[in-house]
Amino acid sequence: MIDTDTTDNLIALVREIFGEGFIPLHRPVFEGNEKQYLIDCIDSNFVSSVGARVTEFEERIAAFSGSKFAIATVNGTAALHAALILAGIERGDEVLSQALTFIATCNAISYIGAKPVFIDVDEDTLGMSPVALRRWLEANSRPEQGRAVNITTGARIAACVPMHTFGFPVRIAEIAAICEEFGIALVEDAAESLGSYVGERHTGTFGKLATYSFNGNKVITTGGGGMIVTDDPELAKRAKHLTTTAKIPHPYEFVHDEVGYNYRLPNLNAALGCAQMEKLPAMLAIKADIAARYRTFCAEHGLRFVDAREGTTPNWWLNAVILNDRDERDAFLSYTNEHQTMTRPIWRLMSELDMFSSCQSDGLDTSRWLSDRIVNLPSSVPESEFHRITNERS
Numbered sequence: 001m002i003d004t005d006t007t008d009n010l011i012a013l014v015r016e017i018f019g020e021g022f023i024p025l026h027r028p029v030f031e032g033n034e035k036q037y038l039i040d041c042i043d044s045n046f047v048s049s050v051g052a053r054v055t056e057f058e059e060r061i062a063a064f065s066g067s068k069f070a071i072a073t074v075n076g077t078a079a080l081h082a083a084l085i086l087a088g089i090e091r092g093d094e095v096l097s098q099a100l101t102f103i104a105t106c107n108a109i110s111y112i113g114a115k116p117v118f119i120d121v122d123e124d125t126l127g128m129s130p131v132a133l134r135r136w137l138e139a140n141s142r143p144e145q146g147r148a149v150n151i152t153t154g155a156r157i158a159a160c161v162p163m164h165t166f167g168f169p170v171r172i173a174e175i176a177a178i179c180e181e182f183g184i185a186l187v188e189d190a191a192e193s194l195g196s197y198v199g200e201r202h203t204g205t206f207g208k209l210a211t212y213s214f215n216g217n218k219v220i221t222t223g224g225g226g227m228i229v230t231d232d233p234e235l236a237k238r239a240k241h242l243t244t245t246a247k248i249p250h251p252y253e254f255v256h257d258e259v260g261y262n263y264r265l266p267n268l269n270a271a272l273g274c275a276q277m278e279k280l281p282a283m284l285a286i287k288a289d290i291a292a293r294y295r296t297f298c299a300e301h302g303l304r305f306v307d308a309r310e311g312t313t314p315n316w317w318l319n320a321v322i323l324n325d326r327d328e329r330d331a332f333l334s335y336t337n338e339h340q341t342m343t344r345p346i347w348r349l350m351s352e353l354d355m356f357s358s359c360q361s362d363g364l365d366t367s368r369w370l371s372d373r374i375v376n377l378p379s380s381v382p383e384s385e386f387h388r389i390t391n392e393r394s
């Protein structure tokens with residue numbers, strides 16, 4: 001049981017790390033070349049959909065993540081929408097995903113007119129369980145011309161979209177093997193996991209396609225932004241085409257060969273992203289330090305800290321603790337938020353939202369259990385730490 005003393009001590013630790021006043025859950029830091037790169041954009045007049053920073057940002061993300069190709073988009077939801085189209089998902093298809101995720105995952109599936117099926121998560125990764133995935137597929141699907149079809153609905157099971165919750169890598173290699181076996185396209189929602197690894201391999205490099213988000217609360221931000229990554233040159237070409245209004249290159253004519261999307265990232269946002277990428281390794285190091293301080297605190301106070309699974313390196317985007325039950329969670333949330341310390345529960349399960357209440361699921365025991373108990377703790381990179389580390393390095 002987390003008592004008031006422990007909560008007060010935790011708040012004291014938060015203040016020691018982040019300082020006084022209101023402490024947000026996750027705020028961006030702009031302590032590098034952000035201002036300069038934005039000024040350069042304005043001075044050069046390249047603020048919008050054309051400009052060198054977009055290409056540079058794409059190259060930086062590809063190099064950092066170890067993907068062959070990266071295509072910038074206006075936000076992570078748009079990236080996921082386009083990636084799902086490119087993975088071949090069509091209206092009426094079903095997509096295996098998590099009920100324990102941010103709404104964007106299911107929104108993107110819905111934009112296509114496809115329907116999510118909710119697979120339970122693992123207690124340690126907070127993400128899709130390969131055991132639950134196989135169990136559901138074996139009980140609910142049959143093969144038809146090398147693809148999986150849902151026995152009950154007759155719909156094609158076109159894709160699987162696991163999500164690396166809070167930057168903790170799911171058992172992605174195991175999930176990839178199952179998708180391969182059942183003829184299901186794997187698209188990783190890696191929105192939260194830039195800088196997270198399984199062994200040496202970056203999350204987002206296991207699927208046919210993966211997507212990142214650079215929203216204001218993510219590990220790095222472009223204000224708003226997203227990225228599609230893939231190793232397939234054809235998909236990469238299609239991704240760029242589809243997200244830039246499907247325009248045929250021509251010196252002056254406007255010709256478009258399909259209904260495309262205006263999902264391109266403006267150069268201004270990409271400039272911010274380039275500056276943020278220069279600091280990402282330093283930010284990840286600081287985030288790991290903060291996680292270590294929470295880990296020690298939790299061990300000393302008998303709290304359950306969500307830790308890295310063996311063989312993985314999370315980016316520590318959002319730290320989390322698992323409390324004993326929903327009442328304890330609610331008491332903790334209201335006490336900390338009343339004391340200017342922003343804490344948050346995990347998202348309401350997708351299966352409990354009106355739009356998705358009719359979707360199939362496997363029972364979701366662990367998802368439900370976790371959603372009653374998880375709380376996120378403040379996890380920003382403190383500016384003071386940032387200066388200390390970057391000065392030491394330069």
Ligand SMILES: *Cc1c(COP(=O)(O)O)cnc(C)c1O
Nearest residue numbers: 075076077102104105191213215
């Ligand atoms: C942030 C996020 C997205 C994309 O969000 P945008 O705000 O559109 O960039 C998608 N999925 C998950 C799980 C996310 O956390």
